[in-house]
Amino acid sequence: MVDEKHEKLLLIDGFNLLSRCYFATAYGKELHQLQRNSKGLFINGLRAKIQKLLQLVRIHTPTHLAIAWDVKRNETLRKQKYQDYKGTRNELPEPLIQQYETAVSLFNSLGIPQFTVPKYEADDIIGTFVQKWRDEREGECIIYSNDRDLLQLLCGKTSQLIAAKKGETKYTLTHFQSDYGIEPSQWVDVKALLGDKSDNIPGVAGVGEKAALPLIQQYGNVEGIYHKVDELDEKYKRYFKKLQLGREMAFLSKDLCKIYTDVPDILELDFDQIQIKVDKSKLLDELTELEINVRVG
Missing domain, CATH: 3.40.50.1010 (5'-nuclease)
Incomplete structure (x- = not known):
């Protein structure tokens, strides 16, 4: 044995x-x-x-x-x-x-x-x-x-x-x-922002690879981003409206990616x-x- x-x-x-x-x-x-x-x-x-x-x-x-x-x-x-x-x-x-x-x-x-x-x-x-x-x-x-x-x-x-x-x-x-x-458990949060063309998962429109990983590195997860969305670090200000408009899709995408x-x-x-x-x-x-x-x- x-x-x-x-x-x-x-x-x-x-x-x-x-x-x-x-x-x-x-x-x-x-x-x-x-x-x-x-x-x-x-x-x-x-x-x-x-x-x-x-x-x-x-x-x-x-x-x-x-x-x-x-x-x-x-x-x-x-x-x-x-x-x-x-x-x-x-x-x-x-x-x-x-x-x-x-x-x-x-x-x-x-x-x-x-x-x-x-x-x-x-x-x-x-x-x-x-x-x-x-x-x-x-x-x-x-x-x-x-x-x-x-x-x-x-x-x-x-x-x-x-x-x-x-x-x-x-x-x-x-x-x-x-x-x-990041930790592997946070990968789903990166994917939630990016979406997935292969699986037709929407993600957050306008948030690409340059922003998705740094956002998760800094705020931990999708929930952390939206908890602080009104006071995001200055370097992410250009994504503020995109994140606001994409809130529903971000959480849906996380659910689909998990x-x-x-x-x-x-x-x-x-x-x-x-x-x-x-x-x-x-x-x-x-x-x-x-x-x-x-x-x-």
Whole structure:
């Protein structure tokens, strides 16, 4: 049995990884050029995703693993709060949707822990796992995702693996504090002012990167800014009217940006249920069936 101090939880943002793998392998190609198996199933993104998952397990040797998936965009709590949430996103390509369905089926067959919770997004599932691990376990927690919204979850034992052209960066609490001069919990306040074009979160119109971070560094959070809005430091006077007009959007945006850490289905889970117990021969059989050739072990 592994000593709790040496336990390690790896959390995968399932669709973030699959979509990056899909678009990387589909770039510049027509539909008919995408890799399929003899049954006609698309496997270009799935093959790359499985390859990456196996590599992550080899390199980071986690004892526990969970893959988090999103629900449909129009079924989330955030969409209920703000109808325009993620309203500017395009429809997903059919081959990507098909490979998501194949991935879910494959992981079910292999007993790889994966989670979809009605009304919650993958970020919320990850956030709840992080909080639960923080409260109950002593070991390290690693998040694998390029979604920088997740930086709000960093702590002394939780880091985020972020992919870049030069390779992956294991982004820690120390990195975050050095880069931004605030605590991870304040990241949601920066995002509340900036908004998020990708998620169509409004933020405060006219308050950009030059002002958002310094405002939070000085006033602590959105609430602190509006408590002092009539006596802001002289250097922020040009933002006074913008902040006044954007008050409602600032608080709405903060609510939308904040990751839930209390998803009931995840809180009730026993960590023993997500220990890594993959049968290598079964994995090989399943991959052979799908005609996916990757290094296993």
